[in-house]
Amino acid sequence: AASAEYEAENATISKGVVESNHAGYSGTGFVNYDNVAGSYVEFTVNSAQAGSARLDFRFANGTGANRPVDVTVNGTTATSNLAFPGTGDWTNWQVxxxxxxxxxxxxxxxxxxxxxxxxPNLDKLTVTTGSGDSTPPT
Ligand code: GCU
Structure with missing residues (x-):
């Protein structure tokens, strides 16, 4: 399998801001989505070949409520309402x-x-292709 990492702070952001006030992020910060439906982060992901890919979104959610997102690929919904449940603290990052x-x-x-x-607060996206896309990141 091959993996590539894409920092959210380097992606295209609509209705969100780059912040760094909660420790534990990778890169230079994370994206704090505005508290509004439709806010998004869009990554440009390069794939060597057509096929399946595992997407691992690293995030924090210091509230007790799920912050779901629709994942679209090239404008088509791939996963509806992917769950981003509470992680206990804004400094506790999960995937x-x-x-x-x-x-x-x-x-x-x-x-x-x-x-x-x-x-949620979104830190990065890791994309893994090949070998069943089975390698989970840490
Ligand atoms: C707090 C927190 C932010 C977070 C926000 C939210 O303000 O500090 O990092 O994004 O809550 O609820 O979205």
Whole structure:
């Protein structure tokens, strides 16, 4: 399997801000989604070949309520309402995973909040392809 990491703070952000006030993130920060449905982070993911890919979103949610997002790939919904449950604290980061199909080349992978509270704090996306896409990140 091959993995690539994409920092949320380097992605395209609609209705969200890059922040760094909660420790434990990778890179230079994370995206704080605005507390509104439709806020999103969109990653440009390059895939060497067409096929399935495991997406691991690293996030924190210091509330007790799920902050689900719809995951779309190139404009088509791949996973509806992927769950981002509470992690206990904004400094406690966990991973939410799903598997999607990518085309060869550049893919637009968007994580759009569906609830009125928006998405979680999103740190990064790890994309794993090949060998059953089975390698979970830490
Ligand atoms: C707090 C927290 C933010 C978080 C926000 C939210 O303000 O500090 O990092 O994004 O809650 O509920 O979305």
């Amino acid at each position: 939410a995973a799903t598997t999607v199909n990518l085309k060869a080349g550049a893919n637009k992978v968007r994580a759009a909040a569906t609830g009125a509270e928006g998405g």
